[in-house]
Amino acid sequence: MSTVGNSTNIFWQESPIGKLERQKLLNQKGCVVWITGLSGSGKSTLACSLSKELYTKGKLSYILDGDNLRHGLNKDLGFKAEDRTENIRRVGEVAHLFADAGLICIASLISPYRKDRDACRAMLPDSNFIEVYMNMPLALCEERDPKGLYKLARAGKIKGFTGIDDPYEPPLNCEIEINQKDGVCPIPSAMAGEVVTYLEDKGYLQD
């Protein structure tokens, strides 16, 4: 019997089939690929390209995209600091469950605060949290501006926009950093290839 958060008198229910059995079935290791970076840095593009690449290799992944989750699970949250923290906490918990299910869970969220990303990392045992930093210059993201949000933020029509008048804390020790090379961003399949190589090297693509 224990107390967790606001719940009292709760008991952990064990399951007869565990992560190891599920991983064997899928011939892969469950993990979380956490993609962080500014709006417009290419998080969703990388997530989609990676998911496609894994699919062609017969590996099961699932994308948790910040924008999409804010249409459902996180629709009660805004963009003030405590809402972003709760957003990341919830997605971290869900990502943890997907990884426990044996999937390669790809989470793509701005996740601007280092402590929130670190808290998600701490939920995953055995370094199964792979942080990917989309290190693209603000100027590039702003030039891309596919949703017109930077323009609105610059005009003062959106307050607290990440990179404009709200902070972004870059990772200090991420597993993978995606950079421009000679001022050019790698094409999506090359970005995905970098992550796939990492997953292969670390043995995630076999049980």
Ligand SMILES: Nc1ncnc2c1ncn2[C@@H]1O[C@H](COP(=O)(O)OS(=O)(=O)O)[C@@H](OP(=O)(O)O)[C@H]1O
């Ligand atoms: N104020 C403000 N700041 C940043 N982004 C904003 C804001 N308002 C709306 N949007 C849109 O919300 C998307 C980011 O959602 P996330 O859940 O990833 O954000 S966070 O991790 O909680 O910071 C983000 O999507 P991406 O462009 O894909 O990053 C924006 O489309």
Ligand SMILES: Nc1ncnc2c1ncn2[C@@H]1O[C@H](COP(=O)(O)OP(=O)(O)O)[C@@H](O)[C@H]1O
């Ligand atoms: N590697 C890339 N090369 C060229 N354009 C890209 C690349 N990655 C993303 N883009 C473009 O940049 C814009 C923002 O990408 P997106 O994946 O939506 O970013 P985020 O999810 O971080 O907001 C989109 O129009 C996308 O097509």
